[in-house]
Amino acid sequence: MPSSNIQLDDMGRLRHFLGIEGLSQAILTEILDTAESFTSVADRTIKKVPILRGITVANLFFEASTRTRSTFELAEQRLSADILSLNLSTSATVKGESLLDTLQNLEAMQIDMFVIRHQDSGSAHFFAQHVRPGVAVLNAGDGQHEHPTQAMLDMYTIRHYKQDFDALRVAIVGDILHSRVARSQIHALNLLNTGEIRVIAPRTLMPVEAESLGVKVYEDLELGLRDVDVVIMLRLQKERMQGALLPSEKEYFRKFGLSQERLRLAKPDAIVMHPGPANRGVEIESGVMDGKQSVILQQVSFGISVRMAVMSMIASQSGLQSGGES
């Protein structure tokens, strides 16, 4: 596993944003506080601040994305960046170009910041190791490894509704094994000193090393949901499953689906989260998704300010901000 220190400069400030692992509580809190200061930008008539003026950001999506890609683009627009968005699953890489060649060709276009989503774990680190000094890389999801901006928008959502992490019981339910979101969330929840982190999944979808991540492992949803403050549901990532890890979707819902009835086992004011895309009737009942306790759409909105926060912190560290030299 590549060292995560590559994402920090000598003074411990963010240079790249590749994963939550290896970061400090102070940096995570700074991201959350900075994001809070950006929420008001969305309420302005002109939803823009000049923080990334003159900076070119390339969004490189080698894998499909709806929420992550659009909220990154909106965040960049609201920071006044120049934006290049490429859907690389249908582009040069399909014609056999290597990741390094793609990177070098894009660098020849004077890109200052790369946002990359790729099916291979470690791809964002690879990019960060090969870009020119001063060029930043943000990980928008690499294989089964990490999805740090998603985890930070989830932490933002939790803090928004529940304030102190110390007193909270948080349950992450579903396909933990294939989930980069769950990995990043577990690192972030640990760094923020969350009272108790539970992971709930069938044995076939639980990583073998789960307990070493500082979580309580449950194979029974009803036991795991008792008295939790936050329930995070995950999609079954079938595209990453090799072989039959599950009997059927119907059977999965019967054992691990979040129904209204099961949600009553959690605290009465528990919030329900999901990074999306959600499959109604598979991991979550439709009524729960649209119900009073669901904050799933709020997560999407918070994603814009959180991504603005991370990009502005990196830009101020590297001197990119407002026409600085790159």
Ligand code: NCD
């Ligand atoms: C997640 C992802 O792509 O890792 N979605 C997202 O970014 N909002 C989770 C998933 O695909 O299930």
